[in-house]
Amino acid sequence: MKTAPFLFPLICGLAAAALVGCGGKPDASAPAAAASAPAAAAPGAAAPITVSTVRALKRDMRVLLEAAGTVTPLTSVDVRSQVTSMVSKVHIRDGQFVKAGELLFTLDARTDEANVAKAQAQLAKDNAALADAQRQWVRAQQLLAQNFISHGALDTNMAQVDSQLAVVAADQAAIDAARVALSYSRIVAPNAGRAGIVAVSAGNAVQANVTPLVTITQLDPIAVAFSIPQRNLSDALAALKDSGAEVTATLGEKAEHFTGRLKFVDNAVDANSGSVKVKAVFDNPGGKLWPGAFVQVSQTVSTLKDTVVIPQACVIQSARGTIVYVVQEGKAILKPVKVLYAQGDDAAVSGIEVGDGVVLDGRQNLRPGSAVVERAKGEAANSAANKRPAKP
Numbered sequence: 001m002k003t004a005p006f007l008f009p010l011i012c013g014l015a016a017a018a019l020v021g022c023g024g025k026p027d028a029s030a031p032a033a034a035a036s037a038p039a040a041a042a043p044g045a046a047a048p049i050t051v052s053t054v055r056a057l058k059r060d061m062r063v064l065l066e067a068a069g070t071v072t073p074l075t076s077v078d079v080r081s082q083v084t085s086m087v088s089k090v091h092i093r094d095g096q097f098v099k100a101g102e103l104l105f106t107l108d109a110r111t112d113e114a115n116v117a118k119a120q121a122q123l124a125k126d127n128a129a130l131a132d133a134q135r136q137w138v139r140a141q142q143l144l145a146q147n148f149i150s151h152g153a154l155d156t157n158m159a160q161v162d163s164q165l166a167v168v169a170a171d172q173a174a175i176d177a178a179r180v181a182l183s184y185s186r187i188v189a190p191n192a193g194r195a196g197i198v199a200v201s202a203g204n205a206v207q208a209n210v211t212p213l214v215t216i217t218q219l220d221p222i223a224v225a226f227s228i229p230q231r232n233l234s235d236a237l238a239a240l241k242d243s244g245a246e247v248t249a250t251l252g253e254k255a256e257h258f259t260g261r262l263k264f265v266d267n268a269v270d271a272n273s274g275s276v277k278v279k280a281v282f283d284n285p286g287g288k289l290w291p292g293a294f295v296q297v298s299q300t301v302s303t304l305k306d307t308v309v310i311p312q313a314c315v316i317q318s319a320r321g322t323i324v325y326v327v328q329e330g331k332a333i334l335k336p337v338k339v340l341y342a343q344g345d346d347a348a349v350s351g352i353e354v355g356d357g358v359v360l361d362g363r364q365n366l367r368p369g370s371a372v373v374e375r376a377k378g379e380a381a382n383s384a385a386n387k388r389p390a391k392p
Contacts, residue, residue, distance in 0.1 A: 049372050050362060053375070054310065054357070055355055057309050061303070063302045065228055071293045076193075080211060083107065090202055093198065095196070098195055104195075109186075193218040196214055196215040196216075219284055221282060222282055230269050230274050239299070245300060258282050263281045310324070311346060325366050326358055327372055
């Protein structure tokens with residue numbers, strides 16, 4: 001069927017209206033959308049960065065020297081017999097604590113006892129001869145007074161008395177020597193301490209100065225040996241004055257702390273390591289510091305007076321050197337600093353003033369001149385506190 005000529009314009013108009021309805025309103029809504037969007041930041045400007053700051057403080061800061069040390073006894077003696085003999089009796093047991101002079105072992109002393117008795121008998125004999133010589137000398141004096149003998153005879157009697165006196169003295173010395181030999185049969189503790197393993201039993205033969213019997217190790221007080229760098233030698237020598245500087249030793253996983261005093265600095269620097277050996281002495285009544293144990297040692301070698309202290313976490317190592325960011329008038333200002341000393345969570349620095357707000361959290365996002373929003377002081381303080389482990 002053919003379309004009537006008058007319908008053609010009507011169909012074209014309806015098609016155009018449909019196209020306009022599908023495409024929406026052409027450009028009338030664009031200005032409204034642009035007006036409703038938030039204003040964009042000016043070109044080159046960045047959004048403020050949220051940071052937390054801590055205030056630089058002025059206080060004294062101790063300079064600590066830290067090293068690994070080894071617990072060493074002040075005295076440790078390997079007990080041996082001074083004579084070749086046989087053990088008659090053992091008076092101690094393994095691991096026993098002994099006092100100085102306490103009897104440890106008794107050796108067979110029958111031969112030495114006989115020698116002492118023999119020397120005493122000889123002394124008695126020679127004392128009798130001495131008494132006779134003295135009587136002869138007195139009688140000679142009386143005879144000389146009566147002109148019955150000459151002066152030469154009197155001098156002969158005097159010589160006999162002097163000779164016999166020397167014999168008696170020799171006998172006494174022989175007795176003393178025999179008693180010394182007899183004393184070797186009683187082996188006593190040379191010092192107070194803890195006995196190790198008892199190496200012999202009653203009936204064992206021991207050889208003079210060869211056979212080890214037991215080791216006595218002093219545990220209280222006890223020493224810790226460690227090394228310090230040569231640069232700290234002058235500080236260590238100064239620390240020896242006034243009873244020695246305080247030294248702290250930390251033992252084991254439980255981190256038990258012990259306080260002692262520096263007592264010894266070696267007389268030479270080790271040419272290989274450039275260090276000096278030192279010792280500190282600790283009271284050890286509980287015996288927790290055991291010979292051979294490893295400990296961490298810290299010693300105060302000096303004190304930085306009235307220095308500026310900030311957390312170490314504030315310090316940035318950059319290509320420009322050591323820097324920190326300080327907040328001034330809402331902007332991050334880069335300041336180069338010099339770390340004078342760092343210990344634990346704190347660092348003593350120069351290059352900033354006391355009271356400056358130093359950026360702690362958020363510094364990794366900063367650039368010089370960045371706009372910042374400073375977190376509340378309470379939050380910053382809490383953040384800094386949370387980053388520092390509790391001190392023992």
